[in-house]
Amino acid sequence: MVHKLKIGTRIGLGSTLLLLVALLVITPTVLHKIDEIVTEAERDALSRHYQTLTSQLESQGKVAETLAMLVSQIPEAQEAMAAGDRKQLERMFVSGFKILKRDYAADQFQFHTAPAWSMFRVHMPAKFGDDLSSFRHTVVQTNTEKRPVAGLEHGVAGLGIRGVVPMFKGEKHLGSVEFGMSFGQPFFDTFKKAYGVDVALRLKKSDGGFSTFGSTFGDSLFSAEQLADAFEGQAAMGRTALKGQPVAIYANAVVDYSGKPIGVVEIAMDRSYYATAMSEARNLTLLIGALALVLGAGFAW
Template sequence: MPLITASEGANALSIAQFQTVGNAMRDVNRDQLMKTILPVNNQINKHGTWKLRIHFHALPGKSFLRIWKPKKFDDDLSGFRHTVLKVFETKTPVKGIESGRGGLVVRGLAPVFDESNALVGSVEVYCNIKEVASNIEKRENESNAIYGLEAVKATMRMENFKDIGRFKVIKPPSKKVPTKLITENFLEKATKGAVFITDDSTLITASPITDYVGKVAGIYVQFIDIKSIQDATRSTIMTIVGLSLFIIILTIGLGFLISRTVIVPIESINDQLYNDSKTLASFATELSNASQTVASGSSQQSRALDTTLSSIDKIAEKIEKGAQKANEAIGLRDEAHHSLQNASQSMNKTIRAIDEIKTKGEETSKIIKTIDEIAFQTNLLALNAAVEAARAGEAGAGFAVVADEVRNLAMRSAEAARNTQSLIEDTVKEIETGYMLVENTSESFEKTVEYNNQFGDVIKAIEQASNEQMSLIKEINNSIDEMKSVVTHNSANAEKSSAISEELDAQADQLKDCVSSLSELIEGQ
């Protein structure tokens, strides 16, 4: 524990700044100096931690005034008070420890000048190191002791010293402590730096006390009760163990809660996705059969196209729902309990994937609007074809029937497009609701991210599955565009129905391949 403070030097320097101090020392007016400094002395000791004394020195090295003993002065200090001589020599402040008649003393000295800036003496504020050590002892409730070197005894008044080799007991410990461990060898080691030694109940530390020029003047020894340290350590360990148990219980509870609220719904979603995949394969078969039927004639083409459009509508709805469920769950059935640590990052990816689904749904809505517009144009062309058939008379009667069927087909196509648009808009709203729910879930998972570092791989798999579903939706959209082209050609030029039928057959084959590939992807082939 450090024994030197800056208060002695600061107080001495402050007192030296009083102009009345310098003038009183110049005029050898001790009464005036006493009258000036006594209130300052009382104020310092009233608010100070330990008792400080103020001593004035006159040139070339004599006592001028002791505030606590004003009748004693003019005694020569030059033989042993080297700090006083150094202040007179350098005309600068000096602070530190110096041995004297009171033993080791913490001193702060400052030169005193009169109003003409002439050096007239010095002022010293000091306290005995024993008082500092005793104050530390009371404050920290730990015993301490001070051992001075042999040279200290030469400057002190005769006291009953107990020698330990060349070391003198200046301040013994106030409590019963194992002083038998304090040997001359132990103190000799302390002159070179801090050392320590222990027994069953006490930790003894020793460190050098250096004087104002950096020379070792003594040893400061502190006796620390190990039992109090052990009790404090034990209490800290128990607190840590309690907190650890609480964290473990909390983690188990969170794991159970997440398992109940995430894994079970994910298994249900996965089963639903499997059923949707089977339904998608069935729809693909129906679409292939419908495409083959188109080649048999215009009337059959109308019925097959109606079936195809209805099937595509169902496929699109199933894929949209499957994409949402896949983005929430694919793969979590087997690995969810190992993946919670990366939940926050994966949920962020899920949010972006759902946002992409929303965007694609809006794009699909735009495409359906385009289909509705084409159906309207097809209706107009069918009307024109009916007019042309009427002009042709009996020769155009069959063509008029075909034109009427095409117009009916266009009207049904427009109705189907509007129904599809409504379904897509509802789906987009559901996606937005799902987006908000997933975003809230992401905020909750962020709190458990440090316990769920492996969750990211699972969510990454979900993102990949969602991207595959989006790719399938794009393929179906392309197929719808191809069928739309076939219907447009059929309605615009009824005289080339044979060529258009062949084109439709080719497009139906392509659609069959796309749906077959989609089925293989969903079934994992």
């Protein structure tokens, strides 16, 4: 049937079909590339938020270590520690610690003897003499290796940011000094307010599941399998809706003072801007393709 058409008609029809095929191939390729660019932009933004959060945890650990190091160098504190003089330590530090707790997010302040006996709790003076060695591994490590240790660790009061340093009088090792910084729901609320993203920490349980330590958006947005992969260091990313808004989501591991993973941080970022940009780019690409087809067909005929 085609061979009966005039040569001009066949050329026009062929050109139109060729242009249509080209557009059918090029348009999805362009849209896919745009989606890749947007996805990479979202990944970079989420990764930066993750790095910011982990850096803040490390920074708080360094603050705790710095405070403990300062106290460990005070000669009067060394004398009191060597003599087991809790009353002197109380006179020196209890009133000042109240200000640190009220205004500077310090939560705990404690002296230990090796390997991990509580010699004096500045934040709780009436309680002392208990053995912490079964669960306060930062204290044991500090007194064993005689070097500072800082980071996240579980304790009696739950997960905390701690800095522990050895204490000496001359060459004699006396024990250790510890500061613990506040770490709980306010940390996540403050992070959301500062950076405009929702954030949560899911802690790994002994049965393999995860429990929520703190969150600004409730339950996890990832499957159990994705959380397990993120816990092993394989960052997960996706897209979903949160409170009716399109969000890009990211999950990656959080480690304790020793570098061992203890949970997974989830970050949810509003992607309305990216979704709008993607929609506009798609519509513009389709419009240009349609115009190209119409104009091409017009010239061909």
